Amino acid sequence: MINKLLSVHDLWLVLMASLVCANGSWASISLFDRATRTNGTRQAAWQVLTAIAAGTTVWCTHFVAILAFNPGVPVTFDTDLTMLSLLLAMLGAGLGFVIASMASGPAMPLIGGIGMGLAIAGMHYTGLRAYQVQGTEIWNLPRVMLSVLLAATCSAGALHFAVRSGRTSRLIASLLVGGALIGLHVLSIDALRIVPAAAPGGAMKPGTFQALAVAVTMGAIGVFGTALACNLIDDSTRAESYDKILKMALNDSLTNLPNRASFTQALERALQKAELTGGRLALATIDLDRFKEINDVWGHPAGDDALRLIAERMRACLRPGEFVARVGGDEFAAILHVPDQATLEDFLARIDAALKQPIRVDDRDVATGGSVGVAFYPENAASAQALIHNADLAMYRAKRDPMRRVCFYDREMDEAARLRKRLASDLRTALKQEEFTLHYQVQTAVPTGEICGYEALLRWYHPELGEIAPAEFIALAEENGLIVAIGDWSLRAACAEAATWNPPYKISVNLSPSQFVHPDLPEKIAAILAETGLDPSRLELELTEETIVVDKARALLTVRRIKAMGVTIALDDFGTGYSSLDTLRSFPFDRIKLDRSFVQDLETNPQATAIVRAVLSLGKSLNIPILAEGIETSGQLTILSAEGCDAVQGYFLGRPATPRQIVESGAIIRHAPLPA
Template sequence: MRVVSCIVTLHNLWLVALAAVVCIGGAWVGFGLFRRARERREVQKAGWIFLAAVAAGAAVWCTHFIAMLAYESGAPVTYDPILTMVSLLVAIAGMGLAFWTALEPGRASVVLGGGILGVSVSAMHYTGMMAYHVDGLISWDAPYVVASVLIAAGAGVAAMLASLADRKLLAHACFVLAVVGLHFTGMTAVSVTPFATGAEIADPQVIAAMAVAVAGVAIIVIGTGVASYMIDSDVSEKNLDALRQMALNDPLTGLPNRTSFSNYLGHELERARAGGTKVAVIGIDLDKFKEINDLRGHEAGDQALQIIAGRLAALLRDGEFVARIGGDEFAAVKRFDEQRELHDFVARLERELFAVMRIDDFDVVPGASIGISVYPQDGGTAARLIGNADLAMYRAKADVARAVCFYEADMDELARARRDLGLDLRRAIDRGELQLHYQVQTTVSSREVVGYEVLLRWKHHRLGYVSPAEFIPLAEETGTILTIGEWVLREACKEAASWPQPDKIAVNLSPVQLAHCDLPRLVHQILVETGLPASRLELEITESSIIQDKVRSLHALRQIRALGVTIAIDDFGTGYSSLDTLRSFPFDRIKLDRSFMSEVEQSAQARAIIRAVLALGKSLDISVLAEGVETEGQLKLLQSEGCDEAQGYHLGRPEPRRSSPQADAAAAA
């Protein structure tokens, strides 16, 4: 009651209200800046603590000074300017130390920081009271002084605990209680007995004007903190927008990315379930992108993706969505009620994907394989619809006559069978199901045996022999080709080392082997293990395996050739950079693709190509072997054209080794 009586009877209530407004504003801004400091680290953290300390400390000091001006002592009053300024610095420094301590890990630090806050408010108040000079006798009531300090410290601890718990209103209220409780309890402890000096008491209007001026300074300081907070919030919001853009959009094309696609599809499926509409999921895989990358470089590939993305984005209408989900793969979503709406959207996609585009100085038609699944008949979840659209897309890619393929139920069976076959292929070596067959290679002029090509066969425990055209791509797709390729190379070298005749063997290499393993080290290790001379081993590679990573591939081939192993380029004439490949690496043998031999007796163009390749081989001093020789007429034609070597069913079919390869050749003859 003495405190209440002190406020009501000894203070100008209008100025008390002004002090309360300043205190509440300081609490709001100071603790708001303190929360921002909690979100920052190192230098930024220190900067925000400084701003919070200035705002809160200035608010505390201004509250105290306005409340002092509101105190009616009944005697003339003056203020010591130095101590008054010191009290302001004490408030700011104390707030800074309190905030910094409270941000240290552990609850004890928070409590300590709150205690420092209360003590600093007390120190500021009583320093200010030392600056308070009155023409009268001042006496103090010690219990009230102690009570004021305890109130400030307790409320300060509560304010810090509430702030760290994100209870903003409670934190602000406790801070105001610490300041106001300290001040008015402390003022209750003061008793002033005026001296009869006859000096004039300050004009109340002047005091009010000073209080308003002090409040104005407080508002400026607080406003500075608010402005800093707003600027940082704006920058943070812009940064958040930028991060959101990066997280949800593809940086190269600007289209939505896989995450955006998943979010949008989930939203559309919920809408379709509620409204009974249909949703189509469309998978898009570009057909010519790899060719553009290989021929023109990655910069041209990026340009192609940007052009395609721009076209797809421009054709979109309400209920349509397109995203780039990785590499040269795009995905689209179409909400529709009638089938013709879906067909119209797919037609627009086809038109843009198959339109000619110009990149630098050449024109290209990108083309695409498009697979479509529809909710609800093809799946009820996003994952099922995406998977079924992928199955349809792969069907379209495998069928050169179709660019668009809708999902069909039997695709699941085919996919399941392919997965099962892939699992069986992983266990084929352990089950002893893989076999090596050898096809003889002879000179064209004398038909003398010069070597054997090693061919892999798989005798499945349930399906019997599986075509290499089926299981080799599956092995490359699943990565099993690395294990199988190493087994083939080691087994072939081991068997060849046991032959009585030192014939050469030619082993095919997959592009995956050349790109994903330390091939020179593996070849050297196997030659040492098996004891096969390096001169008896030839490795066959295709042009496509080199083009994927030309620098790395040619470096590996040079290391292998340094071991004494010969290198042959397989399927020559079917690629698009054969001459450049021959210029880049000195191959030991050119293997002319079998497709030319199948037409050589009827096609003048095929004969002209064979003649040109033979001339090229002679000029480069590289022997040429023709594959796919199946008739005597083909062999005689090769002989007349001066071909070095030949291989094909007419000379010998691939067979497993009996007692020796010579016995195999005799049996075939």
Template structure:
């Protein structure tokens, strides 16, 4: 009885492992893991072979002494080869009959093992066979084998592995018992009885060994499942989280926002979407390097993670841009959450032996008060964030309907500007540049003006940013350069022309070619043209900016650094770039008569210019006292309303082209 129970356990456990491995092989793309084929052949063959001999020992204990060992071992090879062939056919065949053909081969493998195993028993002349019963056993094995693999690989039933296992057990057991009944032996029962407990010990040892092999296969399968689950989870983590900060990424943010919106619509609740942008991140990257920038992002991300409570979510969308979601209808709770965000981005960040502070701008939009769909909600949170970024006083802004009006106005202005460029509504005014010591005019700065047929005079401070944001600054800049050079070609040859370059225009790859072609087409000598750029134009990529400046200088055109004293202005920039002139920002002129600090700054810049042999032009001169102070400090050139307001070329006595 013990051997029969062992045979049953071996058959069921081995069949289940074999079917699971075969299902895994079928699900593996392009059948890449060939080791599973060997695992399946070993598990299936061991199950068939051991079930057969355990049952044989149970019914005929004396058989153990009659076995031909080589043939017995060869019967295992038959089983292994048959299971391997069945698996390959069933899992790789492109025909719908593949599983059925594999199942038929599996039935033949069971039969081949059974009858070769029986042949290994030396009954001598005491054994006879029943051909009809043998045929019946073959048909049973092939039928149940076919049904087993057909169920495993073609059925959509979620219990298919269990049912396939039952059918595989039926194939093994059915063929064995019918096959045994096909044999007739005339040996006496005493001849088939072994002494002592030798058959039992042998059978139990065989069963234990088999179960260990089956357990090994099952363990391999479990390890593979765990490895796949771990790999899947790791890939999912990579797909949904930012690699640097481990915060949820844009994909995860969009998915979370969709879920939050669905829940808010269902429950009629409110939540806040918060856009976050760091203010000084670019400066930290430029000055301290990208490693410092990464450290800043990681530190702030860790602070965000630590501060999160129930119903709160933060993601990194890219660069220095973050987004947060807060589920609440309580204004105090929302304000407390925003305060925590501000604290996280405003606290100093230690990096090596120094500290940096980024600060940031925060914009909020409420669902459903400000928007009822995701795209509009995100857009309005961004609008609020940009309003906060543009405001010098506040760093947090809630969405207001007027922000949409501002955007619409900017779009309308961009469309009008494009039309103005096509219809010739733009014009150039010029402002004189004067030698302070003598009052002699030595040049003019070209200033773009727009007289809109309905809006009237549109200030450059209003339409230039719009042109930069909408890609119009390139054709606009080309028009200014072409027109100014064409007009200046007819002036007094001693007068220079100064033209401003926007940051976008400065980094245009065709700038030096454009300048060269413009000079050739208009006939203006290169020495009479001075191009002005601000330090904000070159701070992004100093090496590339230096190459552009050198190419322009090679044409014979001079370069001026505009608005010096504001923004990023540094001595290193003056030392690195071959500037011909420094234009001192007009903001320093307002306090030069009475403010000793302002006067000291002007005096220092003038001294710096003399030391570096760079001419200094003071902008914004509006009073005689300012001019007198500059003259006393040895300033060479000036520009401002006192010396001359911007005017059309004909009003200045300049002959237009």
């Protein structure tokens, strides 16, 4: 049979048909593999490409192989049947691949393969019917049936392997598709016997067959090349998309610094390296100072600009091997291998310099900074999570201490952190359960010794831990966003209490920075005064200079709106912080409160006396009364009286007391009964 087949075929055209079959089979299976790994519209598109490639492979292999066949008699082609065979090839192959890709069960690839094999056989014999010879065709039906069975069997096997993953499975599937096509052609030609006609008619010239075969082969190669190019383009696009998605997943979109996920990976790698080399690793967590004020005063776009600028400054100061990431809203983290102390100090100095540079916001230079906590591996922690936790503890300690920009972890922080965490949780309960109370400290006019008012001071008596110092729980309330609610409660409670007093002494209440920056503060104060019935002239609100220095223009507008109601404003803690003369000149303060730190040294330190004298003279020149805080001895009071101080308060004159104690002392008479 082989000798017979070789004798009736053009071997060059057979080689061309084989090339078309091999390349087309591989291209079709590769495209189908891509289709099975996608879904939706993309899967449908790949299925169409698979059908085109497979149909082209089947038809072109068949057509070139037929052109290679020399029956020994004149031959012509029926154009309609030839085109019909191409349509059958594409539809049959496409339908087979679609059925095979259905996830209904393992039998679907076999069903789809059998259908595709029958379609290939139908295409083949339709094509042979279009191949019209001048003679009588005699068919061996058993061999024809065998060829159809072979096509169906090989196609079923091909799709069985095609739905599996792996290069080997795709190769086996491609070989089976080729086997179906070659076996079908060989068996069908062997099953055909042609009896020449008595009088030959017109036929196609032999050179035309070669030209058609070359044209069909080139067309097939063009189709395969297009399909494979689509595959390569999709691979490239997917790779680019993957790289882009990976970058988005590992980088912060706002600052373009590595994000928390990238930081976690970098820290794990750094710990592994330190463990292998026996090196020392430093983790620094960084929290920006006063960033919330930028957001509250100028809005979130300004805050975003600030974050981008700070991130760029930190990125610019890095050296090879150093790593900085943004891990939260205004939180950053840095990783550094520490061969010696000088390396660590240099790194922290560069980060601190980047944080301290002013930020230009709305034509103003805003002073910023950051609190930095540092923990070391292996001495402070043995795992990434513990290292992060300990660095955070150190950072929070640095944040609570304005004099320390960088704080290093020590074991005592753990117990303090647990207590703070518990108190932070208990603060919410205290607000709901009304565990807060107000005590009132008397303020006395120096010239006459008469009471001129009281300052409301917040107290918290914890049910289990007893009295908690205001310096401790107020800082916690600020950190946890509770200070505004607590401040509002204090203002309302103080006004309600003072409204019941006779004589109608003035009541002083502190405003926190977070309260003051709220745009509805004047309306809130007006509502509380209306609710409690307190005369606005009896309310004095105390502000620190730190509260108003962030945005002086906006703060001045707020102060003027409050004063327009008749409420007075006092500058608290003067002598600490900024103590700017420009602030005194620009703001219409009704009183200046001299910080206790200057009063404490009056009797022993001539410089403290000189400073107090200067402040009192400044107040007189500006026509602003001065109240000195922290009077604890008669000597301090005598000096202040001699220097012309207007008013004083402190333990020497009276400790903070409850309303009941004040009433019992006879200092006031209450219109309403005291609560039980």
